[in-house]
Amino acid sequence: MKVKRLMAGLLCGSLGAMLSLAGCGTADSGMMDAANANAVAGGSSDLPVVTWKMGSTWGDGNIHFTCDERFSELVSDLTDGRFTITNYPEGALCAANQLFDYVQNGTIQCGGDWGGYWSGKDTAFELLSTTMDNFTGLDYYIWITQAGGLDCYQNMYSQYNMMYFPIMINHAESGIRSTKPITSLEDMKSMKIRLGGVMAGRAAEKLGINITTVSASELYESLQRGVIDGGEFSTPCSDDSLKLQEVAPYWCSPAWYQSGGVNGVMINMDAWNELPEEYQNAIQMAAQICTAEQLSRYLWMDFESTEKMLEEDDCIVTEMNSEDWQTIRDTCREVYEEEAAANENFNMVYSSMNAYREQADTYRAMLGDYGWGFNYDEYEE
Incomplete structure (x- = not known):
């Protein structure tokens, strides 16, 4: 239509x-x-x-x-x-x-x-x-x-x-907020994690991650009581609105399971x-x-909330190694291609997205750091 x-x-x-x-x-x-x-x-x-x-x-x-x-x-x-x-x-x-x-x-x-x-x-x-x-x-x-x-x-x-x-x-999104540090896929395999989305759940299953269903309104209490060991909600400013950092001080970023949202x-x-x-x-x-x-308001608030969480709330940022990230990337694509083959509507949307990427990715690659941007301190000795 x-x-x-x-x-x-x-x-x-x-x-x-x-x-x-x-x-x-x-x-x-x-x-x-x-x-x-x-x-x-x-x-x-x-x-x-x-x-x-x-x-x-x-x-x-x-x-x-x-x-x-x-x-x-x-x-x-x-x-x-x-x-x-x-x-x-x-x-x-x-x-x-x-x-x-x-x-x-x-x-x-x-x-x-x-x-x-x-x-x-x-x-x-x-x-x-x-x-x-x-x-x-x-x-x-x-x-x-x-x-x-x-x-x-x-x-x-x-x-x-x-x-x-x-x-x-x-x-x-922010990434996974947890009660203990996440530095690998192996860490997550021993934890109960809350992830939103059916596709993310399927990818997690392939990766050996145990997903536990928890509503957003119960996320804080579930982390506090140990019902789950880690979970996601949304971007930093949204997570801050729920005060998740109070009960989950570890922060594994970036968020592969939701790289953007509408x-x-x-x-x-x-x-x-x-x-x-x-x-x-x-x-x-x-x-x-x-x-x-x-589009700009949320990102600006994310800047502010991230600074607050790191400097005032003492959040501890962790990350996984490149090999694990490549495994995640391959698994996500595999899940999407399987669903596109099984669901005509999913394939309709996914094909449109892929057509956009074919149009955008050439110039995106040419822009490099001058697309989304870079931090000066990455280039300082």
Whole structure:
């Protein structure tokens, strides 16, 4: 399914038009009639006031939930307050694992998610939310906005009566935080580890790592009580929001199991189709703005949190040897190729990602250190 793309250069010109909207809607979709809209909004537009509910896979106070809230704020700003989306944290409307069905069935109009949670429905959803040892956050951003990636999201979610727009892209996760040091694959084989993602679980099984399922909300306590010896959540600033370093001082980096990530908003297709085109445009624009903001915001907060964890919280960074890393890399690719051969949807997304890499990798290699960058102290004697 093709979706109209609003280019960044159109933002300023489109904003004025969005602030003087015109159209109609129904009460069942959360819309008021034009007369009530004028009374509430105090404007002269014939377009209705729209009120939606947005559930979330993230709890109140979780740093990811603030991104859901920012998206809703932008939608309101772009429509002069006529289109409002109220955010509800995980558990307020439904449990995190129920959110997909709530949006698909129209119980609520939209939900903030991480696609990996729906891997049980189709493993292709995981590629739309994270990759093992593959895409960076910047790769995701370019693939989605320039190389046809957005069509993969629409293709997958439309099979379940939903539209989808990324609203946050983060860079590689922190790595595994543990109660004892990890310096090799052998160390992990003797530990109970929490890893997110079906594909990462399959890779871990091939590598001989014992994976234990623990929800994000129980991660701190599980580390504290010894239910698990190590685990991951997200990037440094997200881990810091859960204070994982208090119970897991060792930090094995980088995060091969999630080298980049995407969160987004699922939108019930019927609710979407009932929106005036101007409101649909506002959603797309809000998603684009939010994604661009978060791409830098999260990384800057990661810089700050990393410095705090190392200098104030006394985290101890460990790493594995190059031979183990090559084993991990080969295993991750093997898992992906096996799933691509077994699942047509997974192959559709994976093929699109590989096509992007074929286009990008030549110049990426030429750039070397001048692509992502380098640290001066690496070259100082």
